[in-house]
Each structure stands twice: as C-alpha cells, then as structure tokens.
Amino acid sequence: MVKGAATLSICLLTTHWLHLRLTPTYESASIRRFQEGRVDNIRSATPEALSFVKAITDHKAALTDSEKLLLLKDAIRAQTEYTVMVPTAMEMFCCYGPVVPEGYGACYNPQPESILFCISSFHSCKETSSPKFAKAVEESLTEMKDLCSLPQSAAGKPLVTKEKATRPSQCHQP
Template structure:
C-alpha cells in the first residue's frame, strides 16, 4: 500500500515460561521485503498487456510464477525461524525492554542507545498484528493501532476463510482503513493465484 516495510509487531506467546506473556516476532525482514517487492512488481509491471481476443490481462514481468513461489518459501522459512526463536525466549524486544527499564532505575537516565533515532524507529510499530482466534460463529476480536499513524490488524483463520479486523485512527491524515482493506484483499487474491499456480505445476 505504501511501498515500504515498517516496524511490525506480531505477538509470540511465551506461555511455556512461568509468568510468560508475549514477545515480538519482527516480520518486516529482508526476505519478506524481497517477496513483497516481487509480487508488487508483477502486479504493476509496465509490461502487462491486454489481449484483444480474450480481454484478459497477460502478464510479462521480471518475476515468473515459480520465482515468486520460491521467494515466498524463503520468506516463510525466515518468519518461522524468527517465530521459533521468540517462543523459546530468544527474541530481542523483551530483553531490550528489560535493559532499558533496568538502566532507567539504576542510572536515573537512559543510555544513548535507547535515545537514538534508530531505536525509536525500531519500537514505533506502525503495524500491529496477531492471530486472535474465536470459535463462536459471527464474532470477531480486534484491537486498535498502537501509534497515531499506524494500523491494527488481527486475523482469525477459519477452515474456509480468514476474518480480519482492521483499525486505524480517523484523526490521522496518513492512514486509511478502507484503503488498507482493499490492499489486503488484492494481496490475498494475488497470493491465491500464486498458490494455485504451485498446485497446477506441482
């Protein structure tokens, strides 16, 4: 929708630990960016043409269907690795939060690392997302965006569908919940075609 990745919060359960709550799966990584760029390039390629005979869009682009699938698999593997590290207590966010608050208590001020613009950008979660499963038919759960110019996007996978609950602040001139919904729908449609291609070829 915006053409770039942002710091993203995706909760990872730490329930295996006593008093464990959640850490953050940082899903905005290079493999995800590479795959998303390939999908976006395929959709907006200037080499897309319309055949006069069938009136169907014929796509000629730098990323073939097989390559998009390979990039997706790479992104999924990276995501799984990050998720597994997090649920095993090897994430970075809780550890950094602990160090920051310990420094605040013992030093009375924050070390430069925690006042640096890079750190501030790292914890400015413009996209907050998590699975929020409900089994009661006709219901859904969600939460708000965590920054003024961000989005909240919970998801609830069902057998034949996925329920999304998208939120953003109406006071923000940057965000647009309806545009986000449309972008998400278009992305899911593109992914469906990608997976159908794997099924056909495989």
C-alpha cells in the same frame, strides 16, 4: 490455500504498496504459555519477506510467477522460523489499535474455511485508512493464492508442509 501465521504475516507486509512504503503494523503474539509470558510483537520483516514484497509489488520487476512463488516459499519458511500460531476454534477475534498515529493494528484468526481479520487505524491520521488496508490485504491474499495455485510443474514442492514450533525450557503451568 496455505494456512498459518507465517503466511498471514507475509500477506500483511505485502500491503505496503498502499502507501509505497512499509507502514508500522502492530501484530500481537500471545506468549502466555511461557512462564511469565503475556504478549509480544511478531517481527515479520525478514530479508526473505522483503524480497517477496518487492517482487510482488514492483510491477516493473521482470519476474515470472514461478520466481515469485519461490520467493513466497522462502519468505514463509523464514517467517515460520520465528513464529507458530495456534488458532482458536471459536469464531472470535480480538482487536487492538495501532501503536503510532500513522500505523495500523492487525489481528487475525484463521478458521477452517475463512480468516477473521480486524484492522484498525486512527481516524485523525490522513495517511491511513482501515478500509483501504483491508482491501489491500484481500488483494494480497488473492495474489498469494493465485501463486500457490500454479501447476505443480511450476510450483515445485508443496509450499508448507509443517510449521516449526520451538518449545521453551520452562512452560507456564496453570
């Protein structure tokens, strides 16, 4: 299975088919390692991610699994340019709520053999459902795993070899 924040961000985007549109999903990123850094949003809506989401959710699209896999690779590469994640070794997670009533909060912590997810939404919003969103996340991860499990001849190069990380010029030193 492919691991990393980029893969999980792309997975969250594929859940849009639940509402037949993209829904606001707050995905937090810690920037505490940077001077005066706290948290920021992960901006995962790249053009490459959109191409993959459309390919994977439009069942009328006449794309082969190999073509979908190439789009997934492109989406992960583009997302990796923007983020890098250092998961905690502990089986813990944080949780935060959505920032708008019709949105979701999505927090995750990849572990060696699993991924801890926390999905939240407002009960007062009739359009959102945390259980349905969580089920859509599970289905998206399964579909992405199936694409990544294609025979090597169809898959080509490895999906991700190493995530890029950029270092700020001034890091916060405790």
